Amino acid sequence: SAVISQKPSRDICQRGTSLTIQCQVDSQVTMMFWYRQQPGQSLTLIATANQGSEATYESGFVIDKFPISRPNLTFSTLTVSNMSPEDSSIYLCSGVLLPGLEGQETQYFGPGTRLLVL
Protein backbone atom coordinates (compact mmCIF):
# COMPACT_ATOMS: atom_id res chain seq x y z
CA SER A 1 0.00 0.00 0.00
CA ALA A 2 0.97 3.66 -0.18
CA VAL A 3 0.62 6.49 2.29
CA ILE A 4 -0.23 9.84 0.73
CA SER A 5 -0.09 13.13 2.57
CA GLN A 6 -1.43 16.49 1.51
CA LYS A 7 -0.97 19.97 2.81
CA PRO A 8 -2.60 22.17 3.71
CA SER A 9 -5.42 20.05 5.08
CA ARG A 10 -7.76 23.03 4.85
CA ASP A 11 -7.66 26.69 4.00
CA ILE A 12 -9.90 29.72 3.71
CA CYS A 13 -8.90 32.02 0.88
CA GLN A 14 -9.96 35.32 -0.59
CA ARG A 15 -11.38 35.66 -4.06
CA GLY A 16 -8.71 36.32 -6.68
CA THR A 17 -5.84 34.71 -4.79
CA SER A 18 -4.12 31.40 -5.53
CA LEU A 19 -3.42 28.35 -3.40
CA THR A 20 -0.88 25.60 -3.99
CA ILE A 21 -1.64 22.14 -2.60
CA GLN A 22 1.21 19.72 -2.06
CA CYS A 23 0.98 15.94 -2.34
CA GLN A 24 3.68 13.58 -1.08
CA VAL A 25 3.68 9.79 -1.51
CA ASP A 26 5.80 7.44 0.56
CA SER A 27 6.29 4.97 -2.33
CA GLN A 28 7.14 5.39 -5.98
CA VAL A 29 3.97 5.67 -8.03
CA THR A 30 3.45 5.51 -11.77
CA MET A 31 0.50 7.79 -12.05
CA MET A 32 -0.68 10.62 -9.84
CA PHE A 33 -4.06 12.25 -10.15
CA TRP A 34 -5.83 15.30 -8.84
CA TYR A 35 -9.54 15.14 -8.12
CA ARG A 36 -12.18 17.56 -6.91
CA GLN A 37 -15.13 16.51 -4.82
CA GLN A 38 -18.11 18.64 -3.87
CA PRO A 39 -19.84 17.73 -0.60
CA GLY A 40 -22.08 14.71 -1.06
CA GLN A 41 -20.94 14.12 -4.61
CA SER A 42 -18.54 11.75 -6.29
CA LEU A 43 -15.05 12.41 -7.53
CA THR A 44 -14.30 14.55 -10.57
CA LEU A 45 -10.92 14.04 -12.17
CA ILE A 46 -9.10 17.32 -12.81
CA ALA A 47 -5.92 16.00 -14.38
CA THR A 48 -3.24 13.33 -14.47
CA ALA A 49 0.10 14.62 -13.20
CA ASN A 50 2.91 13.41 -15.45
CA GLN A 51 6.49 13.29 -14.27
CA GLY A 52 8.69 15.72 -16.17
CA SER A 53 6.01 16.83 -18.60
CA GLU A 54 2.79 18.77 -18.74
CA ALA A 55 -0.22 17.35 -16.96
CA THR A 56 -3.09 15.84 -18.92
CA TYR A 57 -6.29 17.75 -18.19
CA GLU A 58 -9.86 16.53 -18.34
CA SER A 59 -12.58 18.32 -20.18
CA GLY A 60 -13.54 21.51 -18.37
CA PHE A 61 -10.18 21.98 -16.66
CA VAL A 62 -7.30 24.04 -18.05
CA ILE A 63 -3.66 24.54 -17.15
CA ASP A 64 -3.99 28.28 -16.58
CA LYS A 65 -6.56 27.69 -13.85
CA PHE A 66 -5.06 24.52 -12.36
CA PRO A 67 -1.31 24.41 -13.01
CA ILE A 68 0.22 21.13 -11.88
CA SER A 69 3.80 20.11 -11.27
CA ARG A 70 5.32 16.68 -10.76
CA PRO A 71 9.10 16.95 -10.47
CA ASN A 72 9.62 13.33 -9.38
CA LEU A 73 7.80 10.05 -8.77
CA THR A 74 6.67 10.86 -5.24
CA PHE A 75 5.65 14.53 -5.25
CA SER A 76 3.14 16.73 -7.03
CA THR A 77 1.50 20.13 -6.58
CA LEU A 78 -1.81 21.54 -7.73
CA THR A 79 -2.40 25.28 -7.79
CA VAL A 80 -5.90 26.70 -7.81
CA SER A 81 -5.44 30.08 -9.48
CA ASN A 82 -7.48 33.26 -9.33
CA MET A 83 -9.95 31.60 -7.01
CA SER A 84 -13.67 32.25 -6.90
CA PRO A 85 -16.29 30.89 -4.48
CA GLU A 86 -17.13 28.23 -7.08
CA ASP A 87 -13.70 26.70 -6.43
CA SER A 88 -14.70 25.84 -2.86
CA SER A 89 -14.37 22.08 -2.71
CA ILE A 90 -12.28 19.20 -1.46
CA TYR A 91 -9.20 18.55 -3.56
CA LEU A 92 -7.80 15.02 -3.45
CA CYS A 93 -4.49 13.67 -4.64
CA SER A 94 -4.15 9.99 -5.55
CA GLY A 95 -1.50 7.64 -6.89
CA VAL A 96 -1.10 4.19 -8.41
CA LEU A 97 1.93 2.17 -7.32
CA LEU A 98 4.69 1.20 -9.72
CA PRO A 99 4.34 -2.28 -11.26
CA GLY A 100 5.81 -4.94 -9.06
CA LEU A 101 4.86 -3.23 -5.82
CA GLU A 102 2.11 -4.72 -3.68
CA GLY A 103 -1.32 -3.43 -4.53
CA GLN A 104 -0.22 -2.07 -7.86
CA GLU A 105 -3.72 -1.98 -9.28
CA THR A 106 -5.08 0.19 -6.53
CA GLN A 107 -5.45 3.94 -6.50
CA TYR A 108 -4.60 5.35 -3.09
CA PHE A 109 -5.89 8.69 -1.90
CA GLY A 110 -4.53 11.48 0.22
CA PRO A 111 -6.67 12.89 3.04
CA GLY A 112 -7.82 15.82 0.92
CA THR A 113 -7.56 19.59 1.15
CA ARG A 114 -10.73 21.41 2.12
CA LEU A 115 -10.82 24.77 0.40
CA LEU A 116 -13.27 27.57 1.13
CA VAL A 117 -13.13 30.67 -1.04
CA LEU A 118 -14.84 33.78 0.27
Place this chain on the structure above:
Amino acid sequence: GQNIDQPTEMTATEGAIVQINCTYQTSGFNGLFWYQQHAGEAPTFLSYNVLDGLEEKGRFSSFLSRSKGYSYLLLKELQMKDSASYLCAVKDSNYQLIWGAGTKLIIKP
Protein backbone atom coordinates in the same frame (compact mmCIF):
# COMPACT_ATOMS: atom_id res chain seq x y z
CA GLY B 1 -20.73 7.77 -23.31
CA GLN B 2 -19.42 6.08 -20.21
CA ASN B 3 -21.78 5.52 -17.33
CA ILE B 4 -21.71 4.03 -13.85
CA ASP B 5 -25.03 3.60 -12.04
CA GLN B 6 -25.52 2.90 -8.37
CA PRO B 7 -28.34 3.75 -5.96
CA THR B 8 -28.10 7.14 -4.33
CA GLU B 9 -28.93 6.01 -0.82
CA MET B 10 -29.71 2.83 1.10
CA THR B 11 -30.74 2.16 4.67
CA ALA B 12 -30.07 -1.02 6.63
CA THR B 13 -30.20 -2.28 10.19
CA GLU B 14 -27.22 -3.02 12.40
CA GLY B 15 -26.35 -6.73 12.23
CA ALA B 16 -28.13 -7.24 8.91
CA ILE B 17 -26.81 -7.76 5.37
CA VAL B 18 -26.95 -5.20 2.57
CA GLN B 19 -26.12 -5.44 -1.13
CA ILE B 20 -25.11 -2.37 -3.09
CA ASN B 21 -25.42 -2.78 -6.84
CA CYS B 22 -23.40 -1.14 -9.58
CA THR B 23 -24.00 -1.34 -13.32
CA TYR B 24 -21.60 0.08 -15.84
CA GLN B 25 -21.25 0.92 -19.51
CA THR B 26 -17.69 1.83 -20.39
CA SER B 27 -15.35 1.82 -23.35
CA GLY B 28 -13.43 -1.30 -22.41
CA PHE B 29 -12.95 -2.92 -19.03
CA ASN B 30 -9.81 -3.37 -17.00
CA GLY B 31 -11.20 -3.94 -13.55
CA LEU B 32 -13.79 -2.70 -11.10
CA PHE B 33 -13.10 -1.15 -7.71
CA TRP B 34 -15.16 -0.50 -4.63
CA TYR B 35 -14.13 2.27 -2.26
CA GLN B 36 -15.53 3.32 1.10
CA GLN B 37 -15.68 7.00 2.01
CA HIS B 38 -16.70 8.28 5.40
CA ALA B 39 -18.04 11.82 5.52
CA GLY B 40 -15.23 14.34 5.39
CA GLU B 41 -12.58 11.73 4.68
CA ALA B 42 -10.76 10.40 1.61
CA PRO B 43 -11.91 7.23 -0.18
CA THR B 44 -10.28 4.02 1.01
CA PHE B 45 -9.88 0.91 -1.11
CA LEU B 46 -12.19 -2.02 -0.38
CA SER B 47 -12.01 -4.46 -3.28
CA TYR B 48 -10.90 -5.07 -6.84
CA ASN B 49 -12.51 -7.44 -9.36
CA VAL B 50 -11.17 -8.12 -12.83
CA LEU B 51 -12.53 -11.67 -13.37
CA ASP B 52 -16.11 -12.87 -13.00
CA GLY B 53 -17.09 -14.19 -9.63
CA LEU B 54 -17.09 -13.40 -5.98
CA GLU B 55 -14.19 -11.97 -4.00
CA GLU B 56 -14.58 -12.31 -0.25
CA LYS B 57 -12.70 -10.23 2.29
CA GLY B 58 -13.97 -10.58 5.81
CA ARG B 59 -17.42 -9.04 6.20
CA PHE B 60 -17.24 -7.54 2.73
CA SER B 61 -17.61 -9.38 -0.59
CA SER B 62 -17.65 -8.09 -4.14
CA PHE B 63 -19.13 -9.79 -7.17
CA LEU B 64 -18.54 -9.14 -10.86
CA SER B 65 -20.29 -10.22 -14.05
CA ARG B 66 -18.52 -8.70 -17.04
CA SER B 67 -21.09 -9.99 -19.54
CA LYS B 68 -23.85 -8.17 -17.67
CA GLY B 69 -21.80 -5.08 -16.82
CA TYR B 70 -22.76 -5.62 -13.20
CA SER B 71 -21.17 -5.73 -9.79
CA TYR B 72 -22.35 -5.72 -6.23
CA LEU B 73 -20.78 -5.10 -2.85
CA LEU B 74 -22.15 -7.26 -0.06
CA LEU B 75 -21.74 -6.14 3.52
CA LYS B 76 -22.53 -8.65 6.27
CA GLU B 77 -23.02 -8.24 10.01
CA LEU B 78 -23.45 -4.53 9.56
CA GLN B 79 -21.93 -2.24 12.16
CA MET B 80 -22.66 1.41 12.80
CA LYS B 81 -19.18 2.29 11.55
CA ASP B 82 -20.19 0.96 8.12
CA SER B 83 -22.29 4.08 7.64
CA ALA B 84 -20.48 5.73 4.73
CA SER B 85 -20.64 6.29 1.01
CA TYR B 86 -19.60 3.39 -1.22
CA LEU B 87 -18.11 4.29 -4.57
CA CYS B 88 -18.00 1.97 -7.58
CA ALA B 89 -15.31 2.72 -10.18
CA VAL B 90 -14.39 1.01 -13.45
CA LYS B 91 -11.03 1.15 -15.19
CA ASP B 92 -11.68 1.64 -18.91
CA SER B 93 -9.65 0.72 -21.99
CA ASN B 94 -7.35 3.69 -21.36
CA TYR B 95 -6.81 2.48 -17.79
CA GLN B 96 -8.62 5.53 -16.52
CA LEU B 97 -10.98 5.20 -13.57
CA ILE B 98 -14.60 6.11 -14.24
CA TRP B 99 -16.38 6.86 -10.96
CA GLY B 100 -19.96 6.29 -9.95
CA ALA B 101 -21.77 8.93 -7.90
CA GLY B 102 -21.62 6.76 -4.79
CA THR B 103 -24.21 5.12 -2.58
CA LYS B 104 -24.79 6.61 0.84
CA LEU B 105 -25.40 3.77 3.29
CA ILE B 106 -27.24 4.61 6.50
CA ILE B 107 -27.11 2.06 9.31
CA LYS B 108 -29.84 2.19 11.93
CA PRO B 109 -29.66 0.53 15.36
